[in-house]
Amino acid sequence: MTGSTRRLIVTTLVVAAIGFGCRGSIPVTAGPATVQASQSPAGAPIPLPNKKGSLKFTVLGDFGTGGRGQYELAAELARFHEGFKFDDVVTVGDNLYGAERPQDFKRKFEDPYKPLLDAGVKFHASLGNHDAREQRYYKLFNMDGKLYYSFKAPNEGVRFFVLDTTYPVPEQIAWLEQELSGSSDAWKIAVFHHPLYSSGGRHGSDLKLRETLEPLLIRYDVSVVFTGHDHFYERIKPQHGIVHFIVGSGGQLAAGDIDKRSALTARGFDTDQAFLAVEISGDTMYFNAISREGRVVDSGIVERRKPTGNPR
Amino acid sequence: MRSRAIGFDIVRLAALGALALSPAHAGDAAPPQVRQSPIALSASEHQAAEEFEARVREYRALQTKLEATLPKLPSRATPQQVDDNQRALGVLISAARADAKRGAFFTPDLQALVKRVLAAVLGGSDGKTIKASIMDENPGVPDLGVNDRYPDAIPLSTMPPQVLKALPKLEEDLEYRFIGERLVLMDARAHIILDFTDDVLP
Numbered sequence: 361m362t363g364s365t366r367r368l369i370v371t372t373l374v375v376a377a378i379g380f381g382c383r384g385s386i387p388v389t390a391g392p393a394t395v396q397a398s399q400s401p402a403g404a405p406i407p408l409p410n411k412k413g414s415l416k417f418t419v420l421g422d423f424g425t426g427g428r429g430q431y432e433l434a435a436e437l438a439r440f441h442e443g444f445k446f447d448d449v450v451t452v453g454d455n456l457y458g459a460e461r462p463q464d465f466k467r468k469f470e471d472p473y474k475p476l477l478d479a480g481v482k483f484h485a486s487l488g489n490h491d492a493r494e495q496r497y498y499k500l501f502n503m504d505g506k507l508y509y510s511f512k513a514p515n516e517g518v519r520f521f522v523l524d525t526t527y528p529v530p531e532q533i534a535w536l537e538q539e540l541s542g543s544s545d546a547w548k549i550a551v552f553h554h555p556l557y558s559s560g561g562r563h564g565s566d567l568k569l570r571e572t573l574e575p576l577l578i579r580y581d582v583s584v585v586f587t588g589h590d591h592f593y594e595r596i597k598p599q600h601g602i603v604h605f606i607v608g609s610g611g612q613l614a615a616g617d618i619d620k621r622s623a624l625t626a627r628g629f630d631t632d633q634a635f636l637a638v639e640i641s642g643d644t645m646y647f648n649a650i651s652r653e654g655r656v657v658d659s660g661i662v663e664r665r666k667p668t669g670n671p672r
Numbered sequence: 673m674r675s676r677a678i679g680f681d682i683v684r685l686a687a688l689g690a691l692a693l694s695p696a697h698a699g700d701a702a703p704p705q706v707r708q709s710p711i712a713l714s715a716s717e718h719q720a721a722e723e724f725e726a727r728v729r730e731y732r733a734l735q736t737k738l739e740a741t742l743p744k745l746p747s748r749a750t751p752q753q754v755d756d757n758q759r760a761l762g763v764l765i766s767a768a769r770a771d772a773k774r775g776a777f778f779t780p781d782l783q784a785l786v787k788r789v790l791a792a793v794l795g796g797s798d799g800k801t802i803k804a805s806i807m808d809e810n811p812g813v814p815d816l817g818v819n820d821r822y823p824d825a826i827p828l829s830t831m832p833p834q835v836l837k838a839l840p841k842l843e844e845d846l847e848y849r850f851i852g853e854r855l856v857l858m859d860a861r862a863h864i865i866l867d868f869t870d871d872v873l874p
Contacts, residue, residue, distance in 0.1 A: 459824050465751035489809060489827040493847075493860040494758055497749045505747035527847060528833045554830065563808060567801050568832040 390581040390665035392601030397627065397660030405656035408648055410444055414641040415516040421452035421553075421588025422488065423610030424468040430611030433633040433652045434472035440650060441476060444637060448513070449473075449481060450520060452588035452607055453488025453553030455501065460492045469500070484511060486522045488553040488588060508532050510539050516640045517546035521582075525554040525569055533572060540580035547640060547664050548582045553589050555606050557599055559622030560590030562614055577602055583664040584645065592618055592630035593649050595658055599624075603662050605647075609634040627658040711792045711838055713785070720781035721840045727777055731866065732843035735859065738764040761862040766819040769866075774818055777857050777867035782840075786855060789838045791874045803873060805832045812852020820865050822858050826851065 396406070410416075418437065423430050437449075456468045470477065477483075477500065485501035487493070496503040503509060507524040521539060524532065540548065555563070556570040566589075577585065578600045588608035596604040610633060618628040633652040638645060643666070649658035713721065738761060745757040769776075778786065794802050810829045829850040839848055845861040856868040 460751075460755075462751035462755050489830055491828075492863065494754045494863065497745055497747060497754050498751060499746075499748035502748075526828050526830050527836070528831070529836050530833070533833065566805060566830075568798070568805055568834055572833045 390601070390667050393583040393598060393603045393665045394663045395595075395598060395603055395626070395660055397595070397658065405648060405659035406646065406661060407659070408444060408637060408639045408646045409641065410639065411641050413515065414639050415513050415518055416444060416446035416637075416639050417448040417450055417513075418446050419450050419452060419551075419586050419605065419607045419636040419638065420610040421586075421606075422454040422591055422608040422612045423451070424454060424456035424490075425611040426457075426464070426468040427611060429613055429633045429652065430468070431472045433610060433635060434476075436650065436652055436654050437473075437635055438475035439654065440637065441479065441481065444639075446637065447481060449476065449483045450522075450551050450586060451483060451485045451501075451610075452551060452586050453486045453525075454490045454588060454608070454612070455485050455488065455495060456492075457490050457612070460495070465498065484520065484522065484551075486551050486553060487524050487526065489526045508535065510543075512545065513640075516642070518640055519543050519545035519548055521548065521550045523550065523552035523573075525552040525566070525573075528569065528572060533576070536573075537576055537580075540576060540582070543580070546643070547584075547645070548580065550577055550582050550585045552585075552587055555587040555589055555596075555604065555608075556585065557596045557604050557624050558587075558590045558606055559594060559596075559619045559625045559628060560592065560606075560614065561617045561619055563590045565624075574600065581665050581667070584662060586636075590614065590617065592628065593634040593636070593657065594618060594625055594629070595627045595649075595660075596624050597626045601665055605636060607634070607636045607649075629657040711789055716781070717785045717788075720779070720785050724777060724779070724782045724840050728840075728843050728846060731777075732846065734768060735761075735765065735845065735861065738768060739861070758861070758863050762821060762859075762864045765859065765862050765864060769819060772818050772866070774867060774869075776818070778855075778869040783869045783872075786839065786869060787872050787874075790835070790855075790872055793834055793838045794874050799874075802832045802834060805830050806835070806850050806873065810850055810852060812854070816851060816854065816856070816865060816868055818865060818867060822849075822856075822863050822865055823851070 456464055483501055485495065485503055487495060487507065495501055496505050496507055508522060510519055510521045512519045521536060554566040554569050556574055557565050582602055585602055585604045587606050590606050591608045591612040591614035593609045594606040613633055615631055618625065618630045629649060634649050634657060637648045637650060643664050645662040647660055648656050651657050742757060742760050745753060806829055808830055809827045811826065813823050813826060831848060845859065847858050847860045849856045849858055853873045854868045854870050855872045857866045859866055
């Protein structure tokens with residue numbers, strides 16, 4: 361690699377806060393997830409290996425506007441699918457903005473993602489604050505009538521825990537505890553709308569939700585969290601060993617909303633729409649954040665949290 | 673998916689609190705600890721809460737009965753099926769409750785309880801943060817009416833977990849939401865407003 365294209369490798373081993381420090385009272389059974397990243401434009405992107413048999417999916421959030429930005433990003437997503445055959449799209453909410461009549465489902469979801477839907481790509485939705493509760497019955501969102509649910513990916517020992525964070529009733533938190541504690545999956549990935557960590561000027565971190573959810577995510581070895589709500593892409597520096605992504609850039613865009621002074625940001629992108637492409641193979645997760653123009657704006661590798669043998 | 677329980681049942685909350693927050697949960701077998709509610713209710717408030725919950729149960733029975741008269745909505749439906757079902761249920765409920773007025777659920781006693789509880793939850797050191805979460809993308813609307821469709825154009829307010837823990841428990845498919853500084857009781861299945869009470873936030 362030349363100097364100008366030299367990859368900037370940032371290896372972040374977040375150990376300081378694990379098991380001691382400010383969350384010292386939370387039992388931790390797994391070490392931290394680690395991140396190796398290449399931050400465009402400083403370096404060439406870390407490519408997705410596109411291995412046979414790996415789990416491939418994309419993450420999309422805050423997309424259902426029916427507007428040009430959504431359609432153009434959807435077209436890029438379809439183009440991307442031609443070379444990277446992901447089977448699933450995980451949404452982090454705000455799937456439809458405004459009216460939710462049948463014609464709105466068509467204009468704001470079925471039409472822009474038609475090439476993917478026709479190709480058999482399956483969407484798994486979580487609900488945001490702009491989403492009517494009835495979306496849970498919509499067959500193409502695969503929620504099976506549930507506001508919160510989990511599902512196991514077909515391979516690589518991955519389970520997604522999809523939450524409804526606009527209405528986190530105690531029953532839901534108890535359900536999450538039960539699901540996480542009963543899961544022996546290697547990869548536990550949480551998906552919900554409101555970010556526990558965000559450098560957004562408009563919304564930012566949801567501190568009260570963090571207070572409730574984060575202890576469970578730490579305790580039960582969740583490695584990665586996908587959220588939205590803030591209308592940009594941001595990868596947060598690992599927090600208590602967990603890697604948080606905000607992918608609220610699927611249609612809406614809050615240009616310039618990331619606080620440049622934020623100490624949370626590992627990589628932020630708030631100048632165009634973007635989605636996140638993910639590939640998991642064994643203990644390794646590769647990610648590329650891709651803009652409406654098809655540019656890789658963030659990329660890297662996450663190694664999942666692994667048990668340390670400490671008791672729960 | 674949602675279990676039913678009497679509202680203000682602190683034992684249920686305790687399990688969550690113990691699991692999520694307690695520094696004492698050192699092992700899998702550790703039993704949940706009973707956490708006392710930070711907001712103790714007076715006897716009259718307890719009674720108001722119980723009466724509210726009885727009204728909610730009665731409403732839920734009505735909703736279930738009316739829904740049974742409609743074609744069953746599959747768990748994997750088309751948008752047209754969802755919309756048809758939702759609007760048909762809304763029509764039936766509005767007709768069955770044609771005489772419903774404000775205060776049918778939020779009686780004066782319950783309004784007082786709600787205000788006091790919210791004042792307690794939002795009056796703490798992090799009250800500002802909780803209120804900011806509630807008011808996030810929550811512009812309010814000038815007019816609301818019982819049996820109105822929940823306004824399509826405005827997002828659902830975020831309900832912080834601390835607020836949901838403090839309010840009386842609801843039946844499935846009923847939800848609290850804030851529209852501006854009003855607390856709304858909505859039928860999340862029929863997408864209609866059942867009752868609301870003004871200026872509940874301190």
